[in-house]
Amino acid sequence: MAARRSTRLSAAALKGTGVDNISKPPLPKATTESKKRKISTKEDAKHVSNGVEDVPSTPKKKKVTRILPPVTPTPAAIGLMTLPYSSADIDDSTPPPALNRLAVPNGTNAPLISPETHRLISNKHVDQVSPSKKANITSTTKNILDDAIAHLIETEPKLKPIIEKHPCRIFSSEGLAEEIDPFRSLTSGIISQQVSGAAAKSIKAKFVSLFNDGDDPELHTFPTPSQICAKAIEDLRPAGLSQRKAEYVHGLAQKFHSGELTTELLFSASYEEVLEELIKVRGLGKWSVEMFACFGLKRMDVFSTGDLGVQRGMAALMGRDVGKLKSKGGKWKYMSEKEMEEIAEKFKPYRSVFMWYCWRAEEVDVSTLG
Incomplete structure (x- = not known):
């Protein structure tokens, strides 16, 4: 009795003092055991503390991260490669008037500009063909797209609504009148590899400014192969080019400067020959050459299975x-x-x-x- 009275007095003395750590008598064994659950796995052990199971919260669903496919190259992504030639404005200029030239589905249809001499190489104007041979003309820059569209719809009628919604300007008579500098086109393609369009445009402008005086970009001209060859590879880096891209651009310039690659070759060679020669250039893969042949040279029968x-x-x-x-x-x-x-x-x-x-x-x- 004295021991029980002593315990009650001690508790009363502590009451109201803010002390909370009074030892509590242990629960009966049966009560503790009822709250236990057999721990069978390590995962269960995470939710158990001191032998008493914690109440698990609602399990969170795992976030499924969908792996997106790589960005698919499109005509918009190769804009820098296919810009028409301009002797001044580095981005674009008003294209020359559409002329009715001879056109060939299996050949080059773009008028090409020689990067060093600025000489124009193109198919003959229809009026330059002798009267005796005019009757044999089947394709011109004014009708070749119409012929192509008619063939596509006849082969696959599902293409008709797509064709009606999206006029294909690049192979129209206006598109085929745009003059292309193949060296500038290929160099621009290398610059634009693996960077955004805005970044590529900025790098290209800085690259061109390396070879021009003055701050007005509209007065700048794109460098010739000989001008690039005259510079060291390290001198191209300030434009924002990586070491490898600087090497690629310099190597391409050397190919044109030495005559190994010429505008005449790219204009008159077969597609297979163009592909074979350009693939040898470091920095130009198969896809880059396919896009150049299609949208730079305006060849009508190029197809890329890797795109x-x-x-x-x-x-x-x-x-x-x-x-x-x-x-x-x-x-x-x-x-x-x-x-x-x-x-x-x-x-x-x-x-x-x-x-x-x-x-x-x-x-x-x-x-x-x-």
């Missing part, structure tokens, strides 16, 4: 669900190259135009055409 935008557009045209993208072996594929080539074969000799519309296939609903 993801073309793959995706072709898959959409074929009625595939392109939203269900799969990556096999670390490479994004919408269609196999073999299947793409088999389908594109039907669109010869206008596969460049077909490729251009593949980029826009998903922008128009073609499902109603079955």
